[in-house]
Amino acid sequence: xxxxxxxxxxxxxxxxxxxxxxxxxxxxxxxxxxxxxxxxxxxxxxxxxxxxxxxxxxxxxxxxxxxxxxxxxxxxxxxxxxxxxxxxxxxxxxxxxxxxxxxxxxxxxxxxxxxxxxxxxxxxxxxxxxxxxxxxxxxxxxxxxxxxxxxxxxxxxxxxxxxxxxxxxxxxxxxxxxxxxxxxxxxxxxxxxxxxxxxxxxxxxxxxxxxxxxxxxxxxxxxxxxxxxxxxxxxxxxxxxxxxxxxxxxxxxxxxxxxxxxxxxxxxxxxxxxxxxxxxxxxxxxxxxxxxxxxxxxxxxxxxxxxxxxxxxxxxxxxxxxxx
Numbered sequence: 001x002x003x004x005x006x007x008x009x010x011x012x013x014x015x016x017x018x019x020x021x022x023x024x025x026x027x028x029x030x031x032x033x034x035x036x037x038x039x040x041x042x043x044x045x046x047x048x049x050x051x052x053x054x055x056x057x058x059x060x061x062x063x064x065x066x067x068x069x070x071x072x073x074x075x076x077x078x079x080x081x082x083x084x085x086x087x088x089x090x091x092x093x094x095x096x097x098x099x100x101x102x103x104x105x106x107x108x109x110x111x112x113x114x115x116x117x118x119x120x121x122x123x124x125x126x127x128x129x130x131x132x133x134x135x136x137x138x139x140x141x142x143x144x145x146x147x148x149x150x151x152x153x154x155x156x157x158x159x160x161x162x163x164x165x166x167x168x169x170x171x172x173x174x175x176x177x178x179x180x181x182x183x184x185x186x187x188x189x190x191x192x193x194x195x196x197x198x199x200x201x202x203x204x205x206x207x208x209x210x211x212x213x214x215x216x217x218x219x220x221x222x223x224x225x226x227x228x229x230x231x232x233x234x235x236x237x238x239x240x241x242x243x244x245x246x247x248x249x250x251x252x253x254x255x256x257x258x259x260x261x262x263x264x265x266x267x268x269x270x271x272x273x274x275x276x277x278x279x280x281x282x283x284x285x286x287x288x289x290x291x292x293x294x295x296x297x298x299x300x301x302x303x304x305x306x307x308x309x310x311x312x313x314x315x316x317x318x319x320x321x322x323x324x
Contacts, residue, residue, distance in 0.1 A: 037076030
């Protein structure tokens with residue numbers, strides 16, 4: 001009886017592995033949909049389209065980028081979580097979609113870990129600490145000293161409650177021991193415009209909307225949030241080296257799918273995406289937004305995601321950010 005049961009289990013395992021292998025042999029059998037949870041024109045959209053142009057020929061099928069913005073990325077996340085796990089629906093996720101939203105939202109229609117298959121990391125991108133030129137500070141140390149002398153008087157802007165720009169500034173405040181007042185806006189462009197007009201004095205935006213304004217002298221850059229300097233702004237120090245040792249906050253992007261994508265398909269995508277993101281043709285695109293290509297095994301990606309959920313979750317809880 002025991003032997004019979006063992007043989008049945010073994011047979012089922014063999015059938016399961018055979019099915020995975022067969023699926024991988026014919027994959028992809030049609031165009032691959034790559035969902036981006038943001039509007040066109042941002043870092044994620046740029047990465048998706050650049051990656052798709054390189055990955056499509058490697059897979060022998062077209063990569064169709066589909067922008068699904070809205071509801072803080074949860075609309076796109078739900079679409080992916082409910083998709084068929086055949087590798088034909090992929091998702092360009094970032095720090096917001098999973099690491100932040102897992103704690104920011106009281107109720108999600110999906111599990112941020114269990115309902116997805118992690119495939120490959122793509123890149124990390126720093127934020128940049130910028131101030132209005134009227135603020136009499138030219139370094140991180142000077143900003144900290146200035147803020148400590150004026151508790152509750154300096155206003156900082158963000159791209160919205162619970163966004164990476166908001167949480168990055170809150171981490172800065174906590175580590176530096178300063179008190180600055182938060183004013184949220186509906187997106188990075190709006191927050192940068194508010195900084196440009198002097199409505200707010202400090203912000204930690206993404207690099208694309210801020211760097212041109214820094215280069216023309218309309219904003220002053222004090223630091224980048226990555227562990228090392230950015231190729232897009234090599235003269236700008238990191239926050240850590242500029243006076244707040246140990247501070248680090250980077251955006252990251254990766255490719256995932258719905259849960260239960262066959263392992264052979266995951267292995268192939270992991271390898272092909274890894275090659276594509278490191279292709280020489282993509283280097284100018286990545287450099288233009290300060291992005292660094294980063295590749296991992298699916299297991300390493302999972303470890304990274306869980307660590308980020310813990311790290312960002314702690315900051316979300318500390319500032320009381322919540323979306324019902």
